[in-house]
Amino acid sequence: MNKKFLAVAIAASTFAAQAVAVELYNNDGTTFAMGGHVSVNLNGSEQGDTDVGTNSPRINFTATQDLGNGFVVDARGEYALNYLTNGGNAMSTRLGYVGLTHEELGRTVVGTQWAPYYDVAGVTDMPIAFANDYLYAGADFAKVGLTRADNMASYRNGFDLGDAGALNVGVAWQGATEGEVYAEYKDRVQATLSYEIMGASVGYAYSTGDVADSGSKGSLDLHTVSASYGSYGNGLYLAGVYTMTEDKNVVRAESDSYELLAAYALANSLNFSINYETNEAKDLIDNSKATTREELALQAEYNFASNIVGYTGYQFDLNDKDFSGAKQDTDSKWVIGARFYL
Template sequence: MKKAVLASAVFAAMVSGSALAAEVYNADGTTLKIGGRAEFRGDFIGSKGVEIPGSMENNSRFRINVGGETQITDGLTGFGFYEAEQGVTSSGDNSATTSLKQRYMYAGIGTQFGAISFGKQDTAGVQISQMSDDGQIWTGDQKKFIAAGDEQANNAIAYSNVFADVFSLKASVIASDEKNENGYGISGIYATPFGLDIGLGYAQNDFNALDIGDIDVTEQGKADQIIGGLSYSIASLTLGGTYTQGTYKFDNLSNVDFSGVELSGTYKFDNGFRIMAAYAKQELKDTVGGEKDILNDFVELTGQYHFNKSLRTYLSYKIDNRKAEYVDNNGNAADDTLRLGLRYDF
């Protein structure tokens, strides 16, 4: 592979914007692209795992991203990327949401030896969790257990390279401005010639406090995570699965283990219709008392229709398997979710 082509391939793999992003500038070796999406998401019955008191919760969103690349020499490029998202107030009046949520903001350099970038971006393990992140309601919770394995991490330094067109290697470091909050991670995905991708990653970070599930403490400690994934594509069928496990090691408390599994499948018909199915379960377990906290346990079924490359509509039903026993801190019981969506990509 030519050096310039490799640098561009690594950059394209790092940018998480829309594949339909429009090129608005191209001159003297410098390009600029703008992309994004406008998406209506109406949830009925339940939302975010709990019952909706009224008729519908509006979880619509708008994203916009800007990405640029400049050719410095043969095999040396510079790039930058920014993405923001705005939600909507779910109510029966005309209340407006004015704030933007920053998702990504980073800059970097691409070389024949790989690309290195600095800023708010995904850590190394995210390429593994994405192997099963294919639902319309769920959000790929495998990456949320520890900071060093999460997406959109602040103060991140990331390295990425593709070897022989078959092995994707990523490494990342979180250099926090707070004491005892640094972390690191590394992951790789090997693409076999018969459609099977195999991924494995590891991450570790220190923490000063922890707030996940029923754990809400200001105790220092360390956390580590192993994540593995498989993805298989043949003709119109794509299957994915990931498994993760790790431990929160508190300095003055008992340790807490975590584990998670996600499975997904998509079948594409020739007429633009797709059917999708997913399963996910994540849980915590106290290593001394043995108590369990089930963070997620559900099945999702989706029917999706693509009018063209830009416009799609879908109907998803999420079956929450925790309905019989789960109640959150506000006294809300778990419930299923029916989501109607219409998405326009640009």
């Protein structure tokens, strides 16, 4: 198994740009750590007032146990922090899983987790302020399992090919569940394959399963291909993602989404990036296509300390027409803030 893959899988299970955790206990093969981050920012837009906001704050607790014979079990609970509002739920669940990892046999995870699909699709989801909005679109993104995935059982393995690079594979299953976008999501499965060599990577991910609503049922299929070069936050980083969605149960049956990211970090940690995202949907009735999302963002991040990052960005809304082609107002956004890693 690819040892780098093993370390990343246990420590983070995600493409987080910066992962910081405090180890609270380490004795006789047992560890316990706390991590996460909190952030505050000022944000506004063309059509909205300036206000105080957050950027996905969370706290997590991770425990590991060395079982011997190369096996390590780990458990993580992660919770979103709702600390800017008075009343309501102070925390809500983001992740909750148990994993079993072996250097040769791979890694199995059961629970709410980062999906194998995101291993491929998340290569552009790096900047703090703006990135990969289409992956999180809709109330049911965790039930489809493209980023965080509810009620998932997954398996990953990585194979170190020496000078020929490394090969990573992943498969996952989600059981049937109720949703908000659709009345019900039937069993879903996904599979991923990626290849890394000399700092570059290419990957493919596929997700499929039926959805049901108003007495009808049809498959919701997604295909993603991605490519990246470098390491985000360390010199030059380039990445691109393309996703094709085929929805057999709605009027707009097909859509194509693209995300491109270019970033360059200086030696003093100042990281500049530019990313472009667009989505095109096809109407099933007349096969017409229209742009439903088109955005370009300029961003910068700077490490004031090893665990404190300042960030700012401006996202240009380039989509000035609705699905019918009629003129619509744009809503460009800006943000400036700081993130403190626990």
